[in-house]
Amino acid sequence: MHQLTYGDIKAATGRIAGRVRSVALSRVDPGAISTAHRDPLGGREPEPCEVWLALEFMQHTGSFKARGAQNFLQAHRDSGTLPDAGVTIASGGNAGLACAWAAQQQSVTATVFLPTTAPAVKVARLRGYGADVRMVGLEYADALAACETFAATTGALASHAYDHPLIAAGAGTLLEEIRQQIPGLDTVVVAVGGGGLFAGVATAAQHHGIRTVAVEPENSRALNAAIEAGRPVDVAVDSIAADSLGARRASAMALHAAQQGGVHSVLVTDSEIVRARQALWDHRRVATEHGAATALAALTSPDQRLSDQHLSERDLPSRPVEPGRRYRPGSGEKVAVVLCGANTDVRTLVDHTRPDQQRSS
Structure with missing residues (x-):
């Protein structure tokens, strides 16, 4: 199996230049995403984090x-x-x-x-x-x-949906574009299914010293299970995001990328995915797939497992951490969240801003 390299991604960047749409970025309102409770440098009030949404759902065919x-x-x-x-x-x-x-x-x-x-x-x-x-x-x-x-x-x-180095390298070009638009980027957050997007983005991110947060539904955790087992393994799939994140096994390329360091594995519940997707609609009129909202759910989900534990130290960890239920950006951290696709049924979104609904609720 060919292990993905940064050279593969650089080659892909030149190969597809002018053939795909450059990713657009939109900054999240300051203060909308909370930072860690404690400043690891000592008792000071943490600075607000800087969070950007990478609007890759605007790509040709509606996804990365x-x-x-x-x-x-x-x-x-x-x-x-x-x-x-x-x-x-x-x-x-x-x-x-x-x-x-x-x-x-x-x-x-x-x-x-x-x-x-x-x-x-x-x-x-x-x-x-x-x-x-x-x-x-x-x-x-x-x-x-x-x-x-x-x-x-x-x-x-x-061709293959995700398990091919050329497919993953193409996906990795996304990180190159994000990085050019956000100088000093610390962290990129991506949803994971079979691992093509993750493998490409994480490989590029590691080259630049950028952290990758890999987010999966708790009942569709192919990469998380592979990290735990040390090899790709089959998992059961039962998630609202299974239409795009429903791979039963992560690719060997994805596992290799996760084992190189600088990767956090985060699991989120279906209810948190639904809440994040609805928030994108309510506040930005953006209709994404549940899979795309899975990435955002890592930043908006309530802390259920990690308490005050701070998981975003500036130095990259040497191995993946125990999976958590949320990623808390550190003081002043610059974060990009990839909204990877929008091939969805908009009828499943509820318009909470309509007066008649507000009266009936």
Whole structure:
């Protein structure tokens, strides 16, 4: 297995320049996110932290996945290994959309396999990007098996949702852009599913001496379980964010990145994810996926396990810490929270500002 390096991310940055949208940043209102109770330098009142939202949901196809898909195809085109049969993937989610979009941009055929139970709206979006959509079986595993057979028989290039160095390196370009816009960035907070975004971002962050906070739903904790076991392991998945963070196993690349130091593992509950997502809508009129709100929940969740423990010392730790229920920024800390996707049903958001709802509550 190729372990991701900062060189991979630098190569991806040049490869996809001008082919994806640069991330926009929006600062959180001062004082909205609390700092740690204690100043580790001694009894002084802590300075307010500086928190920024990285609005990556404004990316092509509505998620960060466009970066990896574009890097994957462009790298194969540059090396002359992009076959006439095009690219194929089994995914009705963000990875499938990104693959279809990138293929359209590169004038390449994309064949996307989905179970027959996939929502019609996803099928329509994929076809809107020009993909050849094949409906196979009742479960994702059936679609994946058909995709693998298709790749083997036609020579089509098989893509993956997250477990490929080119996919992860493309995702890592996000950190390079954030860092350019926030001089002195201390910490980046990302949600974790299978670990493609995390592996890329953490690898770039480690190169620059920036801390990475890896946030997962407590009932969908593939990376957290891998850190605990010292190897990728299968986990049960039962979370409201499972549509985007529902990987049963984290990639070996993600675990390797987590073991290099400078990483905090945080678990949050579904109710905290829902609360963070609703807050983004109530205060900013931003409708994100539950997976994107998972990252923000690490900063807004009530402290249930860590009490006054301060987990954001300026020196990077040598190993991942015991998972907590919240990340508390330190005095004056600069933090970027990645809102990674917004392919969601806005009807699940409640408008708490409507007068009729206020009267009925």
